[in-house]
Amino acid sequence: MPSLHSSPFMDNSAFLPLLRHITRRPKSSSTSTTTNGGSGGGSGGGLLKMFKLFPMLTSGCKMVALLGRPRKPLLKDNATTGTIFGYRKGRVSLAIQEDPHCLPIFVIELPMQTAALNKEMASDILRIALESETKSHKKKVMEEFLWAVYCNGRKIGYSFRRKQMSDDELHVMQHLRGVSMGAGVLPSPASEKDNLEGELTYMRARFERVVGSKDSEALYMINPDGAPGPELSIFFVRSQ
Secondary structure (H helix, E strand, O other), rough: OHHHHHOOHHOOOOHHHHHHHHHHOOOOOOOOOOOOOOOOOOOOOHHHHOOOOOOHHOOOOOOOOOOOOOOOOOOOOEEEEEEEEEEEOOOEEEEEEOOOOHHHHHHEEEEEHHHHHHHHHHOEEEEEEEEEOOOOOOOOOOHHOEEEEEEOOEEEEEEEEEOOOHHHHHHHHHHHOOOEEEEEOOOOOOOOHHHHOOOOOEEEEEEEEEEEOOOOOEEOOOOOOOOOOOOOOEEEEOOO
16 A cells, blocks of 8 residues: 555645644543444444444444434534445445534545445555645635545545535434444435445544644544544645
């Protein structure tokens, strides 16, 4: 697997303060939390490991049931919630929420299949970088629409941020309203999709949000057991 430093993306000066932030982050003592009885992933920084087990999960292993009315969140810090989800034979989507009970502030379908993402997790470190080539700086960096997408240092294509969520994306957000952290399989909104694209899988985690400049932000996954270094990092960078 090529080093993250091998990508031309890494030459962007807006990215460097975010990358250096990795070595300065203190250990976190946060614990894994799933509300309303949802059976998400466990502790020990094992969310990525849980996500890699998706091909082994069966339709009888539905880890989150349909949730009722929204509950008040148990975690009252300022952490951002990130969710990676998709059908096993389909593409992966990414949703960023300031609160699990609110609509996402950022939703994008990544140009990669769920199976390809699982392979990238083999090293237990996943870095997703989204670079906007827009020259105008009137918007906040996460408000841009067209993104070049990199995964572990390799460019994998382009994607548009969604202005409106699809029915499947709304379905996922509805089911995970009471889930703070975890990984598993969700009931599919349509039985025919189960047959064609496999089951609907998800991984949800809490992230430390770091603003490097007006042109760069990053999300660092908060490891439940305080393990050193993030297992998952997501970078947003705008070309200068």
